[in-house]
Amino acid sequence: MATFRIWRGNADAAQFVDYETEVSEGMVVLDAVHRIQAEQANDMAVRWNCKAGKCGSCSAEINGQPKLMCMTRLDTVPLDEPVTIEPMRAFPLIKDLVADVSWNFKVKERMKPFAPRPPDTEDGTWRMEQEDIDHVQEFRKCIECFLCQDVCHVLRDHKLHDEFIGPRYLVYAASLEMHPIDTENRLEELKNSDGIGYCNITKCCTKVCPEHITITDNAIIPLKERVVDQFYDPIKKLFRVFSR
Amino acid sequence: MASYETHEYDVLIIGAGGAGLRAAIEAAVGDLKVGLVCKSLLGKAHTVMAEGGVAAALANVDERDSWRVHFADTMRGGQYLSNARMAELHAQESPDRVRELEAWGALFDRTQEGGILQRNFGGHQYPRLAHVGDRTGLEMIRALQDHGIHQGIEVHMENTVVSLLKTGDRVSGAFGYEREKGRFKIFAAKAVVLATGGVGKAYKITSNSWEYTGDGHALAYHAGAELIDMEFVQFHPTGMVWPPSVRGILVTEGVRGEGGILTNSEGNRFMFDDIPELYVNQTADNPEEGWLYTQGDREARRPPELLTRDHVARCIVREVQEGRGSPHGGVFLDIAWIKEKIPNAPEHIRRKLPSMYHQFKELANIDITVEPMEVGPTTHYIMGGIRVDADSQMTAVPGLFAAGECAAGLHGANRLGGNSLSDLLVFGKRAGEYAAQFAMENETVPIDETEIDTIAAHTLKPFENPQTDGNGNSMGPYDIQAQLQEKMQDLVGIARSEESLTQALAEVQALREKAEIVHAIGNREYNAGWHTALDLECLLTVSEAIALAALERRASIGAHSRDDHPEKEEPGAGKYNTIIKKTGDGAMTVRREPIDELRADLQEIIDEMG
Numbered sequence: 094m095a096t097f098r099i100w101r102g103n104a105d106a107a108q109f110v111d112y113e114t115e116v117s118e119g120m121v122v123l124d125a126v127h128r129i130q131a132e133q134a135n136d137m138a139v140r141w142n143c144k145a146g147k148c149g150s151c152s153a154e155i156n157g158q159p160k161l162m163c164m165t166r167l168d169t170v171p172l173d174e175p176v177t178i179e180p181m182r183a184f185p186l187i188k189d190l191v192a193d194v195s196w197n198f199k200v201k202e203r204m205k206p207f208a209p210r211p212p213d214t215e216d217g218t219w220r221m222e223q224e225d226i227d228h229v230q231e232f233r234k235c236i237e238c239f240l241c242q243d244v245c246h247v248l249r250d251h252k253l254h255d256e257f258i259g260p261r262y263l264v265y266a267a268s269l270e271m272h273p274i275d276t277e278n279r280l281e282e283l284k285n286s287d288g289i290g291y292c293n294i295t296k297c298c299t300k301v302c303p304e305h306i307t308i309t310d311n312a313i314i315p316l317k318e319r320v321v322d323q324f325y326d327p328i329k330k331l332f333r334v335f336s337r
Numbered sequence: 338m339a340s341y342e343t344h345e346y347d348v349l350i351i352g353a354g355g356a357g358l359r360a361a362i363e364a365a366v367g368d369l370k371v372g373l374v375c376k377s378l379l380g381k382a383h384t385v386m387a388e389g390g391v392a393a394a395l396a397n398v399d400e401r402d403s404w405r406v407h408f409a410d411t412m413r414g415g416q417y418l419s420n421a422r423m424a425e426l427h428a429q430e431s432p433d434r435v436r437e438l439e440a441w442g443a444l445f446d447r448t449q450e451g452g453i454l455q456r457n458f459g460g461h462q463y464p465r466l467a468h469v470g471d472r473t474g475l476e477m478i479r480a481l482q483d484h485g486i487h488q489g490i491e492v493h494m495e496n497t498v499v500s501l502l503k504t505g506d507r508v509s510g511a512f513g514y515e516r517e518k519g520r521f522k523i524f525a526a527k528a529v530v531l532a533t534g535g536v537g538k539a540y541k542i543t544s545n546s547w548e549y550t551g552d553g554h555a556l557a558y559h560a561g562a563e564l565i566d567m568e569f570v571q572f573h574p575t576g577m578v579w580p581p582s583v584r585g586i587l588v589t590e591g592v593r594g595e596g597g598i599l600t601n602s603e604g605n606r607f608m609f610d611d612i613p614e615l616y617v618n619q620t621a622d623n624p625e626e627g628w629l630y631t632q633g634d635r636e637a638r639r640p641p642e643l644l645t646r647d648h649v650a651r652c653i654v655r656e657v658q659e660g661r662g663s664p665h666g667g668v669f670l671d672i673a674w675i676k677e678k679i680p681n682a683p684e685h686i687r688r689k690l691p692s693m694y695h696q697f698k699e700l701a702n703i704d705i706t707v708e709p710m711e712v713g714p715t716t717h718y719i720m721g722g723i724r725v726d727a728d729s730q731m732t733a734v735p736g737l738f739a740a741g742e743c744a745a746g747l748h749g750a751n752r753l754g755g756n757s758l759s760d761l762l763v764f765g766k767r768a769g770e771y772a773a774q775f776a777m778e779n780e781t782v783p784i785d786e787t788e789i790d791t792i793a794a795h796t797l798k799p800f801e802n803p804q805t806d807g808n809g810n811s812m813g814p815y816d817i818q819a820q821l822q823e824k825m826q827d828l829v830g831i832a833r834s835e836e837s838l839t840q841a842l843a844e845v846q847a848l849r850e851k852a853e854i855v856h857a858i859g860n861r862e863y864n865a866g867w868h869t870a871l872d873l874e875c876l877l878t879v880s881e882a883i884a885l886a887a888l889e890r891r892a893s894i895g896a897h898s899r900d901d902h903p904e905k906e907e908p909g910a911g912k913y914n915t916i917i918k919k920t921g922d923g924a925m926t927v928r929r930e931p932i933d934e935l936r937a938d939l940q941e942i943i944d945e946m947g
Binding site: 103118119120124131135136137141145148164191194201202206207209216218219223230237269272275 | 377378379380381382383385386436439440441442444446447450451452453469470472475476479483484486487494517546547548579580581582583586587692695696699700701813814815816819857858859860862863864865866867869
């Protein structure tokens with residue numbers, strides 16, 4: 094038996110409630126939540142789909158760590174004390190473990206879409222080398238679980254949702270900007286409305302990514318460099334480097 | 338009538354997996370108003386779980402491939418029960434549908450020449466599956482989603498439809514609730530496309546999530562459409578079997594495509610022991626030839642591990658039943674062995690099968706580059722479904738269309754791996770196109786408001802039902818659902834008989850009586866128990882349809898196996914589809930309908946391909 098301390102309630106009122114349930118070999122946190130839901134709390138709200146780390150629905154904070162519930166094995170969590178399970182805190186609460194993540198979908202909608210160059214061949218297709226797309230394929234592994242958004246202090250602590258698109262959408266921007274056949278330029282938006290400057294490279298997002306995307310090093314830093322190259326005079330840039 | 342939030346569309350799409358998204362994109366090409374309703378968040382539908390690839394005769398890797406070979410492979414895989422016109426359209430159009438995804442940003446793995454790379458898969462004569470490692474479905478749904486959100490489609494995430502609305506004979510919209518507050522919504526529409534996916538949640542061991550409760554099948558059935566070939570449920574041969582909490586999670590066929598082998602507890606490659614007659618000429622008769630095939634040797638024939646899914650699943654069950662299974666009731670799937678054949682095998686495996694590596698490492702503590710996996714069959718897909726016109730995807734109900742897994746016809750008695758992703762692109766597009774055309778050619782019909790209050794009251798009934806029945810038994814939705822899954826698994830699984838199926842029908846009837854008085858606690862806000870209670874009705878409808886159709890087909894063909902009728906065809910019965918329909922008094926009936934002779938030019942292709 095183990096105790097799970099689960100956040101229950103809605104935006105008006107919510108608190109932790111303790112549930113005891115049986116634990117068996119190989120169980121993940123989501124299994125415990127499901128067992129509690131089926132046996133003790135039928136009306137508990139929890140998002141999930143694939144239960145295999147592929148859809149990014151069951152994001153939560155387990156003992157304070159942003160994780161996918163379906164990929165967190167109970168044998169990696171101490172069970173001699175209650176396991177706390179909370180919704181993602183960077184977003185408003187809907188109910189129990191379900192956060193309102195709709196902001197993320199709106200951010201993506203306002204970003205400039207993919208715009209390919211004309212096809213390379215008559216059958217309407219393009220020729221691309223595998224090595225030229227490896228990086229972009231890394232970004233496209235993203236399962237949109239929004240754990241990186243949840244952990245980002247710009248969103249979580251400073252609540253700058255109106256000024257900063259967050260790591261997920263910087264990765265999305267990188268996947269488009271570095272796509273070998275894309276022709277669009279998104280640097281001005283990245284600098285201004287997307288707020289790339291807010292990121293100060295603490296790499297918290299990279300640490301929590303369940304797909305192990307090297308968000309900061311491979312996506313955000315190269316984008317920052319592109320923004321700098323396009324918008325800042327190289328001599329002033331040099332000056333800034335030396336005056337640091 | 339109470340007042341409900343109402344949305345008006347030319348075309349309403351229900352379901353936002355690959356088929357629904359593709360249909361919505363197509364319907365929105367003109368200036369029609371398109372609505373898209375989905376049970377989960379956008380981009381989370383089961384398409385995301387598809388791993389191996391999308392089948393299309395691009396002939397990028399082997400120039401001998403063509404739509405004709407793909408057509409013949411699909412027909413053979415479906416044991417010639419497929420709708421030939423659908424198989425023809427599918428084989429002809431899937432290459433364009435795949436190429437078009439690249440124009441929307443998808444990035445498939447590349448060939449040396451820079452084109453789309455293709456891999457081997459069960460039942461496909463040539464390397465045909467365009468793929469991205471083993472996360473092809475994610476790439477596809479993301480490409481469709483990212484393109485779709487700029488097409489002016491209105492998306493209703495986390496909304497569930499509980500009933501279609503009809504005015505006279507025509508469909509006039511849908512009625513449902515949003516999960517967040519549990520408020521009702523009316524979606525008025527001139528045309529409706531169902532793209533709700535499968536029914537896996539009717540079974541205990543499944544690769545499907547909570548969403549797959551046969552909603553589209555049940556909605557269409559109750560609206561007067563026909564369901565065909567519902568007995569054909571695909572049990573994917575390789576699901577995880579250990580630990581118990583991950584039982585049923587899919588292990589991609591791509592593992593076998595990359596050279597993975599199936600062995601039993603005696604270390605024997607048992608798939609060589611039983612090769613069906615239809616496939617003898619195409620199958621390797623020794624391990625070395627099979628290995629060469631997976632490495633792209635064009636003269637080699639495929640290893641028996643890549644026979645069709647129905648056959649592989651049955652062989653695994655046989656091994657387990659005869660005492661040669663793995664410790665946890667499956668068999669072994671070994672990819673680590675390829676280190677005998679190639680240098681840097683662990684790295685190769687991690688690159689080709691990254692999510693499988695990840696999945697076993699994190700969920701089962703198994704390193705697949707070192708140890709074999711334990712696998713066994715899992716309920717994965719339903720070949721049967723809503724009967725549609727092959728060209729337009731329209732059902733028998735004017736204005737009601739269906740595409741993707743919930744529609745039927747393409748896959749016959751067994752679906753080839755990779756043919757579902759191409760199915761949803763080809764027929765998703767067609768459904769969107771013809772639904773748009775229907776919407777342009779027809780006026781809006783007013784919604785019959787009197788029926789809506791009745792549906793709404795019925796939807797809220799679980800809150801009013803008592804918590805236990807007269808004998809103190811729980812009437813909770815999860816208990817009833819678990820009982821149904823247990824019965825379907827035991828009685829309507831891989832091995833069936835008249836006795837088990839008759840019993841299953843009785844069990845479904847008994848559970849239906851319980852479901853009438855299912856109880857939901859709490860209030861309407863994001864209440865999983867209430868939602869499960871409502872989904873039960875759909876699950877019971879499809880469970881009854883599967884059992885009834887399975888009882889009617891007294892033969893063992895494709896995914897449908899009858900212990901009491903092991904022969905492939907019932908003497909004198911010929912080839913037929915089973916048709917399920919709701920009668921005027923509300924009862925479910927089944928009948929057979931003979932399959933028309935093939936068009937001469939299509940028959941010629943099949944004869945030619947052997």
